[in-house]
Amino acid sequence: MKIAVVRETAPGETRVAATPETVKKFIGLGAEVAVETGSGESASISDADYEAAGASVSPRAKSLDGADLVLCIGGPDAGSLKGAKPGAILVGALDPFRRREKIDGYASAGLEALAMEWMPRITRAQSMDILSSQSNLAGYKAVVDGAATYGRAFPMMMTAAGTISAARVFVMGVGVAGLQAIATARRLGAQVSATDVRSATKEQIQSLGAKPIFVENVAGIEGEGSGGYATEMSEDYQKAQAELVSGHIAKQDMVITTALIPGRPAPRLISDAQLATMRPGSVVVDLAADAGGNVEGCVAGQNVVKHGVTIIGASNLARTLAADSSALFARNLFNFLSAFWDKEQNRPVLPDDDEIVKAIRLTHGGKVVNERLTGPAS
Structure with a gap:
């Protein structure tokens, strides 16, 4: 079983899909690991680090030659994966809805593509969930970047010249990123409030020492969703929330928005008119920028x-x-693949009827097979 790790080529991508730690673990399972030269450079991992862990390091053509399994962050073009075995498995964050042409390319090339961001939110898949691990870091960094842009101190500061009030931070959307943003802002000494369309998040907000801001007594809330994700809100709820938010954000120094709906543009949470009510010098961090943004006027990057x-x-x-x-x-990635590893066959075996496999498998046998891309089978 040969595992190839490819170097990311997307502009601004600094991550790598395997580290010396996971290379050692894959080798411990009986696999051979080949890493493309320079793959870990941007993540402060040298080629020598990979070699010390037991991997071979070589240019892409050689590292892919005869590969049974290819690990990546973002999905490369199928044409750049020539040399991998027919039916090789490609695992990474493949962005299926926005990169459909690449998914079709994987099918045509005979690759079995697995989109890790479609991992179901179930107990046994928690350690495999790339959205949670990456969102956790994003929530932290949102506060740090926002604090660096905000021209005032975050905590309350008492000096001989007078007292500086703590910054007021409002987090909209209390998923993994939102919860980490709340926790980080609290650690920096801010007064934190938060809201979400899912009523179950109230206790989570309070457990972190923040104030929940929720619409009350409005019927038709559809925010609970499935698999741990929010869905769209009813019209009545949207109107009530807009009124509540308008009154609240005018008092805030920083707002962090995190609302995403899988497969859909990001919902609009803050209008230009609402922005205008905030005082000059305030900061809004839009974590949904890549999906169109929660904030009117947001430009990704x-x-x-x-x-x-x-x-x-x-x-x-x-x-x-x-x-x-x-x-x-x-x-x-390792947690996912090792959970399906068959020691006798020395490879991961992915049952067609497994809940995880069905959720993340995009292509198989030369076809696009995931119902989220093809629609329900007739």
């Missing part, structure tokens, strides 16, 4: 100033913490 408020279009913040995000991503 850029800082935009409107009405004196800086909107940070946070684009894949996990990759700004390359060493840590790589370590977590690589462990997610």
Whole structure:
């Protein structure tokens, strides 16, 4: 069983899909690991580190030659994977909805593509969930980047010249990223409040010492969703939430938005008119920037100033913490593959009827097979 680790080529991508730690673990399972030259450079992992862990290091063509399994962060073009065995497994964050042409390419090339971001939110898959591990880091970094842009102190500071009030931070969307943002802002000494369409998050917000801000007594809330994700809200709820948010964000120094709906554009949470109510010097960090943004006027990867408020279009913040995000991503991949590893066959065996496999398998046998891309079978 040969595992190939490819170097990421997407602009700004700093992560790598395997670390010396996971290389050793794969070798311990009986696999051969080949790493493309320079794969770990941006994550502070040298080729010598991989070789010390037992991997071979070589240019892409040689590392892919005869590979049964290819590990990546973002999905490379199928054409760049020539040399891998027919039916080789490709595992990574493949962005199926927005990169459908690549998925079709994997099918045509006979690759079995597995999208790790579609990992179901079930107990046995928690250690495999790349969205959770990467979102955790993104939530932390959102606060750090926001604090660096905000021109005032975060904690309350008492001096002989007077007292500085603690910054007020409002987190919209209390998933993994939102919870980490709350915790980080609290550690920095801010007054923190948060909201979500899922009523079950109230206790989580309170457990972190923040104040829950929720719409009450409005029927038709559809936010619970399935698999741990939020869904779209009812019209009545959207109207009530907009009124509540408008009154609240005007008092905030920083707002962090994290709302995403899988397969859909990010929901609009803050309008230009609402931004205008915030005081000059305030900061909004939009973690949904890559999906269109929760904030009107947000531009992915850029800082935009409107009405004196800086909107940070946070684009894949996990990759700004390359060493840590790589370590977590690589462990997610190992945890997934080792859970299906067959010692006798010396390879992962992926049953067609397994809940995890059905959720993340995109292509198989030369076809796109995932119902989220093809629609339910007739």
